[in-house]
Amino acid sequence: MNNLTHLIDKLNSEHILSKAEFTELIGNHSPEDAKYAAKLARSICDHWYGKKIYLRGLIEFTNFCKNDCLYCGIRRSNQKGDRYRLTKDEILECSDMGYDLGFRTFVLQGGEDLHYTDEIMCDIISSIKSRHPDTAVTLSIGEKTYDQYKKYFDAGADRYLLRHETANETHYSKLHPKEMSLTNRKQCLFDLKEIGYQVGTGFMVGSPYQTPEYLAEDFIFIHNLQPAMVGIGPFVVHHDTPFKDKKNGTADLTTFLVSLLRIMLPYALIPATTSLGTIDPQGREKGILAGANVLMPNLSPTSVRKKYMLYDNKICTGDEAAECRLCLKNRIEAIGYETVIDRGDVAVTPLD
Numbered sequence: 001m002n003n004l005t006h007l008i009d010k011l012n013s014e015h016i017l018s019k020a021e022f023t024e025l026i027g028n029h030s031p032e033d034a035k036y037a038a039k040l041a042r043s044i045c046d047h048w049y050g051k052k053i054y055l056r057g058l059i060e061f062t063n064f065c066k067n068d069c070l071y072c073g074i075r076r077s078n079q080k081g082d083r084y085r086l087t088k089d090e091i092l093e094c095s096d097m098g099y100d101l102g103f104r105t106f107v108l109q110g111g112e113d114l115h116y117t118d119e120i121m122c123d124i125i126s127s128i129k130s131r132h133p134d135t136a137v138t139l140s141i142g143e144k145t146y147d148q149y150k151k152y153f154d155a156g157a158d159r160y161l162l163r164h165e166t167a168n169e170t171h172y173s174k175l176h177p178k179e180m181s182l183t184n185r186k187q188c189l190f191d192l193k194e195i196g197y198q199v200g201t202g203f204m205v206g207s208p209y210q211t212p213e214y215l216a217e218d219f220i221f222i223h224n225l226q227p228a229m230v231g232i233g234p235f236v237v238h239h240d241t242p243f244k245d246k247k248n249g250t251a252d253l254t255t256f257l258v259s260l261l262r263i264m265l266p267y268a269l270i271p272a273t274t275s276l277g278t279i280d281p282q283g284r285e286k287g288i289l290a291g292a293n294v295l296m297p298n299l300s301p302t303s304v305r306k307k308y309m310l311y312d313n314k315i316c317t318g319d320e321a322a323e324c325r326l327c328l329k330n331r332i333e334a335i336g337y338e339t340v341i342d343r344g345d346v347a348v349t350p351l352d
């Protein structure tokens with residue numbers, strides 16, 4: 001059987017591989033290579049962050065979106081979507097309840113919804129920060145202009161998540177409508193960094209038309225960006241999208257890529273994503289054992305959870321936030337880790 005541990009070792013010592021090397025490693029690794037990478041990735045993560053797993057309270061505040069990404073269940077063309085928006089007061093209630101449960105980061109996530117003007121967004125951000133000054137506010141609301149990102153930052157936002165989804169132009173054009181541009185998306189990420197945000201990017205694993213070569217380009221793009229956070233999860237089909245007949249990504253490839261990301265970016269904050277937990281009941285635990293160190297449970301009101309369906313069969317849409325918090329604590333302790341009350345900023349130096 002192919003043994004590619006020399007490439008994993010090279011990634012560990014140089015923190016980058018050539019496109020050909022990444023393609024070989026991603027396309028031809030064996031289960032033994034994946035085990036080797038997971039063990040190494042986990043030891044690197046323990047070195048930087050110990051046994052701590054950081055929790056981010058996710059508030060999905062709108063499922064309206066002006067965009068039409070082909071893979072997404074809340075794309076504007078999906079007439080069957082049951083749309084909702086949370087008011088400022090509802091968002092603040094979620095953050096108050098999350099704070100009481102021990103969350104010190106709130107992620108405001110939504111489609112690109114023009115209802116939330118810059119004024120409304122800045123008011124929401126500054127209100128959360130004034131009620132809970134020891135928390136971090138993360139935004140995940142898509143592509144905006146430099147000036148808009150700056151306004152949110154000045155209002156108190158600390159972090160921004162914007163997955164690039166694929167770093168390859170041809171692939172990008174197969175996943176998105178013509179009016180969306182990969183160049184603009186990449187520029188947004190560099191703008192966010194320049195403004196001073198802790199920036200997160202990422203991609204779907206196993207998205208339609210993806211190849212090991214395209215994934216190699218994702219790794220090289222991420223290496224060049226040097227983000228604080230990288231979120232990857234398997235592509236999961238949504239039945240009301242043009243990709244309804246495509247295949248889901250796999251937990252095995254996702255966890256292997258989590259390990260490679262950890263080895264390439266030792267300090268990064270890497271979530272074990274909800275989509276990983278959706279395609280495999282032990283997916284989030286596997287993600288942590290492969291090198292992830294973040295979980296993002298849902299704080300949105302249960303009345304709207306099922307409506308934020310980016311993909312089919314999403315887990316944790318029925319439980320109250322307190323139940324989710326306890327469930328995750330128990331699951332994480334069962335594999336030898338601990339959930340912590342902490343903002344969980346990106347590490348600048350390893351623990352030892």
Ligand code: SF4
Nearest residue numbers: 065067069072075111
């Ligand atoms: S992926 Fe994001 S930008 Fe694209 S349609 Fe879905 S919510 Fe909108």
